[in-house]
Amino acid sequence: MSRQKRNTKTKEMVMDVFANASSALRYDELEQQLSGQMNRVTIYRILQSFCNDGKVHKIPDRDGKVYYALCQDCEAGHHHDNHLHFRCVKCESIICIDKPVNIPGLPRGYRVQDVSCFVSGYCPNCPSPIHENIPTGRAVHDVACGRRVRPTR
């Protein structure tokens, strides 16, 4: 059976960083925010355990850089991950958007287990280049991971 977990101060601190973040965090951002408070290795281990517990998920962006974000509806062992990750090409933040993605029919023989979609472009806070600024709605940032605007049902 699975090994028993303990609540520790370090785990709490890591969780706090996530709770206060409005978007996904790169490992180095986490490390920076936690610097001095715990060992580098501990952060890695806590992230691994959070991933296994379905508390956090790992998001490698299209360049291979690794981000982490709080999970919404995941359980230990299986991540519910059928949603969008939006990456702003300007400010580089990664935002989880809680909308299911529908996948077009795959060729015969493929059996889908799960889907994750990576959209990149300009986020509401960053101006598009060249073209004049498009008015942005500030509220949209609230769909960011971990903040649920409308209850997902």
Place this chain on the structure above:
Amino acid sequence: MSRQKRNTKTKEMVMDVFANASSALRYDELEQQLSGQMNRVTIYRILQSFCNDGKVHKIPDRDGKVYYALCQDCEAGHHHDNHLHFRCVKCESIICIDKPVNIPGLPRGYRVQDVSCFVSGYCPNCPSPIHENIPTGRAVHDVACGRRVRPTR
């Protein structure tokens, strides 16, 4: 202006490996196939330059492992990447499926540049676990990256 390129034997060899592959290649697979023929660092540099030229694209899978595959319709600087990447959880191969993905409406303020979708599950060549085998169509593998079955138009 951008630095001028040269055609070299090494680049050709790397390109040949891609041309003969039926799915995306991990860096280490490339290295293995090219072992003895050129330096490790050279492979990295060639891949980078191919990526910039829009000849190849980089596909980090959901665990962060990095794959590379031939581009279909990309130009230097901008990758046309609105297609699916399918990863078989059994054999671990990554197959590019040349079908556009449609993205549901994003919240106000987001401007999409491009989309890539990562689907995982069982490929036509691998049996699903537990359940009895589902008949697989062999032909589907031909949609694999670099082999165009029907002209994409």
Place this chain on the structure above:
DNA sequence: TTTGATAATGCAACAAAATTGCAATAATTT
């Protein structure tokens, strides 16, 4: 409250993956 089992941590060492500087080599252009 104390005690014991063991999960979690810190530290040092290690391993893997990717990058950089630089001298030597080889593709192009003239």
Place this chain on the structure above:
DNA sequence: AAATTATTGCAATTTTGTTGCATTATCAAA
């Protein structure tokens, strides 16, 4: 054929993530 400079190989370095082990701290049970 010579000059220019992109490309390569090599060694060293950086970045990223992991492992082993002694120590510490959590939690449950006495």
